[in-house]
Amino acid sequence: xxxxxxxxxxxxxxxxxxxxxxxxxxxxxxxxxxxxxxxxxxxxxxxxxxxxxxxxxxxxxxxxxxxxxxxxxxxxxxxxxxxxxxxxxxxxxxxxxxxxxxxxxxxxxxxxxxxxxxxxxxxxxxxxxxxxxxxxxxxxxxxxxxxxxxxxxxxxxxxxxxxxxxxxxxxxxxxxxxxxxxxxxxxxxxxxxxxxxxxxxxxxxxxxxxxxxxxxxxxxxxxxxxxxxxxxxxxxxxxxxxxxxxxxxxxxxxxxxxxxxxxxxxxxxxxxxxxxxxxxxxxxxxxxxxxxxxxxxxxxxxxxxxxxxxxxxxxxxxxxxxxxxxxxxxxxxxxxxxxxxxxxxxxxxxxxxxxxxxxxxxxxxxxxxxxxxxxxxxxxxxxxxxxxxxxxxxxxxxxxxxxxxxxxxxxxxxxxxxxxxxxxxxxxxxxxxxxxxxxxxxxxxxxxxxxxxxxxxxxxxxxxxxxxxxxxxxxxxxxxxxxxxxxxxxxxxxxxxxxxxxxxxxxxxxxxxxxxxxxxxxxxxxxxxxxxxxxxxxxxxxxxxxxxxxxxxxxxxxxxxxxxxxxxxxxxxxxxxxxxxxxxxxxxxxxxxxxxxxxxxxxxxxxxxxxxxxxxxxxxxxxxxxxxxxxxxxxxxxxxxxxx
Numbered sequence: 001x002x003x004x005x006x007x008x009x010x011x012x013x014x015x016x017x018x019x020x021x022x023x024x025x026x027x028x029x030x031x032x033x034x035x036x037x038x039x040x041x042x043x044x045x046x047x048x049x050x051x052x053x054x055x056x057x058x059x060x061x062x063x064x065x066x067x068x069x070x071x072x073x074x075x076x077x078x079x080x081x082x083x084x085x086x087x088x089x090x091x092x093x094x095x096x097x098x099x100x101x102x103x104x105x106x107x108x109x110x111x112x113x114x115x116x117x118x119x120x121x122x123x124x125x126x127x128x129x130x131x132x133x134x135x136x137x138x139x140x141x142x143x144x145x146x147x148x149x150x151x152x153x154x155x156x157x158x159x160x161x162x163x164x165x166x167x168x169x170x171x172x173x174x175x176x177x178x179x180x181x182x183x184x185x186x187x188x189x190x191x192x193x194x195x196x197x198x199x200x201x202x203x204x205x206x207x208x209x210x211x212x213x214x215x216x217x218x219x220x221x222x223x224x225x226x227x228x229x230x231x232x233x234x235x236x237x238x239x240x241x242x243x244x245x246x247x248x249x250x251x252x253x254x255x256x257x258x259x260x261x262x263x264x265x266x267x268x269x270x271x272x273x274x275x276x277x278x279x280x281x282x283x284x285x286x287x288x289x290x291x292x293x294x295x296x297x298x299x300x301x302x303x304x305x306x307x308x309x310x311x312x313x314x315x316x317x318x319x320x321x322x323x324x325x326x327x328x329x330x331x332x333x334x335x336x337x338x339x340x341x342x343x344x345x346x347x348x349x350x351x352x353x354x355x356x357x358x359x360x361x362x363x364x365x366x367x368x369x370x371x372x373x374x375x376x377x378x379x380x381x382x383x384x385x386x387x388x389x390x391x392x393x394x395x396x397x398x399x400x401x402x403x404x405x406x407x408x409x410x411x412x413x414x415x416x417x418x419x420x421x422x423x424x425x426x427x428x429x430x431x432x433x434x435x436x437x438x439x440x441x442x443x444x445x446x447x448x449x450x451x452x453x454x455x456x457x458x459x460x461x462x463x464x465x466x467x468x469x470x471x472x473x474x475x476x477x478x479x480x481x482x483x484x485x486x487x488x489x490x491x492x493x494x495x496x497x498x499x500x501x502x503x504x505x506x507x508x509x510x511x512x513x514x515x516x517x518x519x520x521x522x523x524x525x526x527x528x529x530x531x532x533x534x535x536x537x538x539x540x541x542x543x544x545x546x547x548x549x550x551x552x553x554x555x556x557x558x559x560x561x562x563x564x565x566x567x568x569x570x571x572x573x574x575x576x577x578x579x580x581x582x583x584x585x586x587x588x589x590x591x592x593x594x595x596x597x598x599x600x601x602x603x604x605x606x607x608x609x610x611x612x613x614x615x616x617x618x619x620x621x622x623x624x625x626x627x628x629x630x631x632x633x634x635x636x637x638x639x640x641x642x643x644x
Contacts, residue, residue: 008075008076011044011047011048012081014040014044015044015081015084015085015088016084018037018040018041018088019037020087020088020169020172021087021091021172022168022172022229022230022233041088041089045085045089045093045096048077048081048085048100049096049099049100051071051076051077052071052077052099052100052103052104052107053103054067054107064106064107067107068107068108068109069108071104071107071108072107072108072110072111077104077111078114079111079114079115079118080118082100082101082104082177082181083118083173083177084173085097085100085101086101086173086176086177086179086180086181087169087172087173087176087177090176090177090179090180091176094179094180097180098180098181101177101180101181102181105181105183112187115184115187116187119187119188119190119193122170122174122193123192123193123196125170126170126196126197126200127196129163129166129167129200129204130199130200130203130204132155132159132163133155133163133204133207133208134203134207155211157215157219157222160208160211160212160215161222161227163204163208164208164212164227164230164231164234165230167200167204167208167230167231167234168230168231168233168234168237170234171233171234171235171237171238171241172233172234172237174188174237174241175237175240175241175244178241178244178245179244182244182248182252185244185245185248188241188245189245189246189248194242194245194246194275194278194279195278197238197241197242198242198279198282198285200238201235201238201239201282201284201285201288202282202283202284202285205231205234205235205284206284208231209228209231212224212227212228212231235288236292239285239288239289239292239293240292242279242289243289243292243293245275246271246272246275246276247272247293247298249268249271249272250268250269250272250298250301250302250305253265253268253305254301254304254305265305265306265308266306266308266309268305269302269305269306269308269309269310270310270313272298272302273309273310273313273314273317274313276295276317277313277316277317280316280317280320280321280324283324286320286321286324287324287325290321290325295317295318295321296318299314299317299318365385365388365393368384368388368393368395369381369384369385369388369420371395372384372387372388372395372398372399375399376399376402378416379402379416379417380415380416380417380418380419380420381418381419381420382418382419382420382421383414383415383416383417383418384398384420385420386411386414386418387401387402387407387411390408390410390411449461449462595609595610595612595613595616595617596609596610596613597610597613597614597617598610599614
């Protein structure tokens with residue numbers, strides 16, 4: 001292999017292209033292909049195990065120096081190769097991979113320098129990733145990026161996917177490599193790498209989550225669930241790397257008590273506290289770290305190592321963690337979270353609670369107890385009331401604390417079937433008596449107007465002097481009409497009715513009898529119309545003329561039967577119009593067709609009907625030629641005025 005480079009290139013290609021653990025589910029489910037992949041992985045591992053073996057038998061072996069120079073100079077084993085081996089086999093074959101890595105570092109000391117350069121190269125790659133994501137270079141390792149000021153319009157969805165896969169690969173590589181080769185922790189335990197790791201977690205991950213959500217709304221081909229799964233793996237591996245770096249020395253000293261010395265233990269403890277203090281301001285990182293590796297457990301193990309611990313740093317870390325938990329209000333309770341004197345045991349996601357007065361009374365206490373019992377009906381009302389009082393009457397916090405079994409000791413010792421005993425109203429008064437040093441005896445002690453036990457009093461219900469009645473007697477009450485104002489307001493709301501219908505009256509069928517008593521059309525009665533016999537036509541005309549003469553007879557005058565020398569012209573016009581309407585009606589014409597166009601005298605105004613009739617007359621005056629001159633001439637001839 002040292003002199004046949006294509007074989008080595010094939011092995012490296014296999015290491016680079018074999019699916020990792022986080023995308024193994026994308027490999028085809030064909031049993032034959034999976035069996036072939038497993039055989040290939042096994043053979044590649046055996047080959048690299050053989051490469052780092054310098055002694056085959058008592059007659060076939062190499063010296064350590066020659067073997068180390070051979071695998072290093074011929075690039076048979078490199079740091080990227082060891083990291084890929086740890087990534088592919090370090091989880092299920094940890095012992096074999098650990099032996100391969102240790103033999104390689106033992107055979108050639110130059111691998112230590114290469115590993116140091118690898119750490120620096122990793123930091124540079126993470127910096128370039130930040131620069132590409134935020135489109136601006138970073139000045140220092142702890143620069144904070146404002147997400148709102150990021151100019152990431154040039155990024156595409158493919159580039160974001162590549163960043164996610166790259167971060168997942170880098171994080172998992174470092175985590176598993178530190179697991180199979182713990183001595184590498186010394187190379188990664190540099191301040192620059194730790195600050196770069198925390199900076200990536202605090203700045204890059206939120207920006208990538210935001211960009212992923214934006215692209216998923218536009219591009220439906222993006223597998224948002226899988227990419228978020230990759231991000232979750234990367235975050236977990238970054239936190240694991242940080243924990244392995246800062247806690248490695250303490251774990252080694254606890255596993256080997258022989259190495260335990262007081263001065264060394266104190267130095268390791270101070271180093272661990274300094275690491276935590278340096279990242280305590282990174283809110284997202286410290287919250288996730290405390291959830292995955294509870295800091296309280298680490299501090300307890302630190303006390304097992306040495307009793308000489310800086311209490312100021314320890315209390316500062318506890319208090320800072322508690323404040324971060326309370327400010328962020330996580331979606332669920334962090335189990336085994338840090339508890340300090342200033343922190344409240346149990347859930348940290350406190351919400352605004354009901355207002356509690358000094359005497360401990362809560363207006364909706366019954367409602368809070370009922371809300372908790374809806375979820376946990378086996379608990380007593382008294383036990384729930386005690387828990388509510390401890391958690392500031394926050395029902396969600398109480399339910400979470402009971403589910404997580406994270407109640408304080410004083411609540412755990414109580415009987416869970418404890419009934420609720422209503423508070424005695426005299427307890428507040430007794431407490432006041434004890435405070436002032438003498439007993440107050442008053443029939444009004446403890447009532448709603450007692451200023452000694454009540455913080456707020458409804459002054460609108462307090463009257464000075466004799467209360468005046470509203471009415472002196474019955475008459476004054478009956479004469480009081482003030483209620484009309486309220487009624488007027490009600491009527492004003494519902495009494496306004498506007499008729500928006502403002503159309504001209506349609507009198508087309510007014511002259512026709514179209515009701516139930518109207519005569520049927522002769523067409524409906526038969527095809528032959530009814531005709532009056534000729535013998536009866538004369539009598540009919542005679543009767544018609546008699547009827548007209550009777551109608552034209554003037555009514556008797558009311559002035560003692562005296563005949564007026566000159567009759568009133570308006571009366572004559574009215575009689576003439578009435579006779580005309582009767583004649584038109586008998587002929588089957590339209591009554592009142594002409595309409596009143598004269599109207600009232602000038603200056604008195606006219607009705608709308610008169611105006612409409614005038615408009616109709618003016619509009620239809622050209623319907624007959626010469627403006628009725630022919631009909632007027634014929635009428636004059638019939639009267640003998642014009643010779644024919």
